[in-house]
Amino acid sequence: METMFEPLGYAPAYLRVSEAIRSRILRRELLEGQPLPTETELARQFEVNRSTVREALRKLESNGLLGRRRGGKRLYVTHPTRETIGGGLSQALALHRARVVDVWEALQAVQPGIAAAAAERRSAEALAQLEAAAQRFAARKGTRELAVGNVAAFFDALGEAGANPVFTLLNEPLLRLLKPSLAVIIDRVPQARARIESAQKQIVVAVKARDAKTAAEWMARHVRDFRRGYEVAGIPLSTEVGEDLDVVS
Amino acid sequence: METMFEPLGYAPAYLRVSEAIRSRILRRELLEGQPLPTETELARQFEVNRSTVREALRKLESNGLLGRRRGGKRLYVTHPTRETIGGGLSQALALHRARVVDVWEALQAVQPGIAAAAAERRSAEALAQLEAAAQRFAARKGTRELAVGNVAAFFDALGEAGANPVFTLLNEPLLRLLKPSLAVIIDRVPQARARIESAQKQIVVAVKARDAKTAAEWMARHVRDFRRGYEVAGIPLSTEVGEDLDVVS
């Protein structure tokens, strides 16, 4: 027999509490930055034990809906940041055995669109950020790690310039996953830095001129270059992206 | 003054416990499907109180790294599902005030790539799934909600056919966010169903023929059609995608 009846949903108290808070945050009845009542107070209002409240809070905390100020004790209403999302998503992708070629393919699909959006809508400040990022990379100073960070910063700035939160949020996990292999490329492929630098320059010019088509084309070329980088560096495309096991909270 | 010193990091016990378990899951020392020791046992091993263990478990649970079987009591090691990720991401996008135009733009960027990947790599079963989804939509029966569900199922099947976990995971939240507005389109635009049906047919043909280029082109057209749908249906593109406030756990 097919499933005729759903199990009648009994939800444990800690879930109901976390749902209650979550829904008020989503409904914007609790605003970002606003401090949450103390645990004791919440326990009083929900008429449950403080331990139960704490379990609910831990859920919301790791969803990025609650957070605390640096070194602080109280919880504040927060919205999930790029980092929160990026951490969760890249963790999930690592577990699903995503390979560098998968991530690269996604990058190839997404980035030209992002570049186009950035060219169309970039503000003056966003453009400045983008130029700054490109220049920081072009300075060529610093370790491999720094260079990789600067590449990521360029993509981030571009995403930001597109003023599309979807792009901004999707960018982060992809870059995070590519970073390790990108570091290898920069190490092993002598001309990598120069090629990246020139691509960034072209993209900046196009974005500055609000030329979406050219921006997208250069970006497509740029991303294709990464793939050649993998080949030249001798990184098998089927390498699994490994989560770096860093703390995500 | 610039930040000269990092705060020396003290992590509360519940965080250290959850990190310890998380890292063993990511390292695949704990395998999917494997049952976790009981709370009491974990408390014994970590030498902390059971309440502390429980807080750690709640975190992992809402990260999708632990879950329980239907109606079950014990926790098992899990990998984050499409739904888990999709829930979190769409919630985040809703909070960041993503608008339908933002989501649409992302769809426009991603979907042609997905269609191309599907055409190149689709297995026989995946193709069958895709055809089934298209036929279910073409049947035209059922409510608006059912139709919307079938549209989403088509995109899902396509993502699956691409055999790229990145695409699979990115697809879900975008569709979830579009669903409500898509429902309005199907309601208000008489020719919507017919246009979707024909686009799906063309895409299926291209995927079947392993013709990546055509698949991508039709998909691009298909997505562009959605935008026209918004206009005809009188949905402002700047409408914020509203999270439906459904339980995500």
Place this chain on the structure above:
DNA sequence: GACCATCTTATTGTCCGACAATCCGACAGG
């Protein structure tokens, strides 16, 4: 042996009360 009902035990969900560490805000002094 395979299937089923029943019983026992183990485990989870929830509560209570307690206490040390420490963050917060106020307040006084240079």
Place this chain on the structure above:
DNA sequence: CCTGTCGGATTGTCGGACAATAAGATGGTC
């Protein structure tokens, strides 16, 4: 205005308790 001090509030953690129920063992039936 910055710095040092102080009391109170709040969090992190602990131990112990108990009801509800899922999981596993037991034994009977075909």
